[in-house]
Amino acid sequence: MTKEVRVRFAPSPTGALHIGGVRTALYNYLFAKKQGGQFLLRIEDTDQTRFVPGAEEYIKEALEWIGIVPDESPWKEGPHGPYRQSERKPLYMDYAMDLVEKGFAYYAFDTSEELDAMRERLTAARVVSPQYNSITRTQMKNSLTLPEDEVKERLASGEPHVIRLKVPRKEEIRLNDMIRGWVMVHSNTLDDKVLMKSDGMPTYHLANIVDDHLMGITHVIRGEEWLPSAPIHVLLYRYLGWEDTMPEFAHLPLLLKPDGNGKLSKRDADKNGFPIFPMNWKDPRTEDFSQGFKDAGYLPDAFINFLAFLGWNPGDNREIFSLPELIQAFSVERIGKSGTKFDINKAKWFNEQYLKAKSNEELAAYLNADLKSEGITIEEGKAEQIVAIMKERATFPSDLWKEGRFLLIAPDQFDEKVSSKKWTADAVKVLTTYKAKLESLDAILEPVNAKALLEEAAAENEIKLGKVMPAVRLAVTGAGAGPDLISIFMIIGKDELIKRIDFALNTLEVIES
RNA sequence: GGUCCGUUCGUCUAGGGGUUAGGACGUAUCCCUUUCACGGAUGAAACACGGGUUCGAUUCCCGUACGGACUACCA
Numbered sequence: 001m002t003k004e005v006r007v008r009f010a011p012s013p014t015g016a017l018h019i020g021g022v023r024t025a026l027y028n029y030l031f032a033k034k035q036g037g038q039f040l041l042r043i044e045d046t047d048q049t050r051f052v053p054g055a056e057e058y059i060k061e062a063l064e065w066i067g068i069v070p071d072e073s074p075w076k077e078g079p080h081g082p083y084r085q086s087e088r089k090p091l092y093m094d095y096a097m098d099l100v101e102k103g104f105a106y107y108a109f110d111t112s113e114e115l116d117a118m119r120e121r122l123t124a125a126r127v128v129s130p131q132y133n134s135i136t137r138t139q140m141k142n143s144l145t146l147p148e149d150e151v152k153e154r155l156a157s158g159e160p161h162v163i164r165l166k167v168p169r170k171e172e173i174r175l176n177d178m179i180r181g182w183v184m185v186h187s188n189t190l191d192d193k194v195l196m197k198s199d200g201m202p203t204y205h206l207a208n209i210v211d212d213h214l215m216g217i218t219h220v221i222r223g224e225e226w227l228p229s230a231p232i233h234v235l236l237y238r239y240l241g242w243e244d245t246m247p248e249f250a251h252l253p254l255l256l257k258p259d260g261n262g263k264l265s266k267r268d269a270d271k272n273g274f275p276i277f278p279m280n281w282k283d284p285r286t287e288d289f290s291q292g293f294k295d296a297g298y299l300p301d302a303f304i305n306f307l308a309f310l311g312w313n314p315g316d317n318r319e320i321f322s323l324p325e326l327i328q329a330f331s332v333e334r335i336g337k338s339g340t341k342f343d344i345n346k347a348k349w350f351n352e353q354y355l356k357a358k359s360n361e362e363l364a365a366y367l368n369a370d371l372k373s374e375g376i377t378i379e380e381g382k383a384e385q386i387v388a389i390m391k392e393r394a395t396f397p398s399d400l401w402k403e404g405r406f407l408l409i410a411p412d413q414f415d416e417k418v419s420s421k422k423w424t425a426d427a428v429k430v431l432t433t434y435k436a437k438l439e440s441l442d443a444i445l446e447p448v449n450a451k452a453l454l455e456e457a458a459a460e461n462e463i464k465l466g467k468v469m470p471a472v473r474l475a476v477t478g479a480g481a482g483p484d485l486i487s488i489f490m491i492i493g494k495d496e497l498i499k500r501i502d503f504a505l506n507t508l509e510v511i512e513s
Numbered sequence: 514g515g516u517c518c519g520u521u522c523g524u525c526u527a528g529g530g531g532u533u534a535g536g537a538c539g540u541a542u543c544c545c546u547u548u549c550a551c552g553g554a555u556g557a558a559a560c561a562c563g564g565g566u567u568c569g570a571u572u573c574c575c576g577u578a579c580g581g582a583c584u585a586c587c588a
Binding site: 186 | 514515516517518519520523524525526527535536537538539546547548549550551552579580581582583584585586587588
């Protein structure tokens with residue numbers, strides 16, 4: 001029996017959760033649940049300068065919206081808390097000191113100006129990649145070059161300093177990525193990463209290793225952008241003495257721009273008019289507002305189904321998967337290697353599928369909510385009727401009202417393109433007759449008699465019904481296309497039907513034929 | 514520039530030494546529908562290129578091209 005799977009999603013609260021981040025969270029969750037393991041949320045807020053108010057809550061709510069609730073998080077403490085790195089601050093220095101004592105890390109006192117100067121010097125000397133490494137560190141101000149006394153003195157006087165990892169000069173570092181297989185990097189291409197910043201906070205590199213170890217993380221599933229620094233992480237596990245419990249890594253392919261190339265950005269989303277954040281977000285600094293998938297009308301199930309298929313597939317032709325079905329079908333082996341271009345059309349298609357699958361009762365709730373905000377009240381059961389004929393042509397719940405508005409509000413104008421071609425003298429004759437027949441109808445209007453009366457009206461005028469149907473639709477709905485007419489008659493009822501025909505007859509000008 | 518990762522229809526992808534290279538979105542045509550949509554049918558549409566290995570490569574290997582990520586006291 002192998003140990004229980006524990007994975008984490010570790011976002012920074014620097015703004016709204018990007019759709020790529022949501023996918024990473026989803027894959028972590030699916031993997032954990034498939035294995036019967038735990039999914040935790042850890043807030044990586046070690047960069048105090050980038051903290052954005054509200055971002056944490058946003059992350060929490062976004063995950064709740066898509067239905068993935070962490071087993072452990074800042075809001076649901078487990079045995080390995082706290083789950084916010086800023087609250088774990090006292091922990092990290094011990095590990096950094098351990099590395100310094102073992103000779104795997106060192107103090108560095110260089111100012112940012114000195115670092116810039118070093119990079120400029122190297123660039124001028126045509127060094128291919130200027131970095132703080134086994135060669136350049138010999139010329140910088142650190143505990144490797146400074147006399148021991150001076151180092152102690154500087155430390156004692158509280159001089160700002162960082163702790164850097166002492167990357168070995170010549171070593172091959174390998175890691176076995178679950179998605180990409182063996183990846184090998186030479187240590188001479190790595191630089192001496194800062195582990196502890198001068199403000200006393202750890203960098204991502206140190207914090208994520210310490211926390212993952214302490215939290216018993218077994219698998220690290222994260223974006224491909226971390227692959228280049230993964231060898232640093234392997235080194236840290238080794239130097240900290242944790243190599244035998246090092247988690248397995250899986251680096252996910254990136255989400256790319258829909259057109260052209262490059263990483264998907266908010267800019268692309270804005271340009272193409274689709275959301276990139278799960279929910280509405282207003283940047284507290286720029287006041288910039290972005291509509292989220294939720295608020296654009298995407299159903300959470302459709303959203304995660306769509307997201308899951310951006311880089312993963314079940315290996316067969318099925319496409320519609322509920323969250324439990326995704327868990328059941330998920331496997332890391334079936335995650336693709338290459339970047340995925342973002343296609344909003346597919347997202348819309350998924351939404352339509354889920355929308356159509358919903359019961360009339362559920363959909364009526366959406367319609368009723370829209371009606372309520374418009375201040376419109378309708379009789380019991382009417383919303384269900386409307387939704388039944390409208391849902392086949394809706395992408396979002398809001399379309400139910402947007403497209404079905406004419407069912408509750410009589411048209412005050414008519415589609416010019418249709419009236420100019422179809423509002424013929426014949427149409428007027430048939431509608432006039434039909435109106436009279438409706439007025440003298442004693443029985444309740446039903447599909448059969450509504451249809452029969454219309455046919456009679458046409459026959460009595462010796463006109464083919466098909467020729468005037470577009471005009472009938474125009475009179476009743478104001479448009480040239482829409483749901484089945486008889487169904488519409490049933491929803492608006494006899495009195496309203498008569499009123500609308502009457503209004504059209506009095507409003508529209510007959511065209512010459 | 515350097516390091517690493519990648520490359521099958523427009524897009525998401527299946528497949529994998531011998532296939533008519535499969536599905537989905539989108540698209541085109543047709544059917545259904547006195548309209549539109551839904552649904553159904555059909556079509557167009559892909560293995561980046563060059564070398565190897567092999568009887569045979571889209572599939573394996575090596576290059577090239579192209580794309581991407583990374584290259585901070587950011588994550």
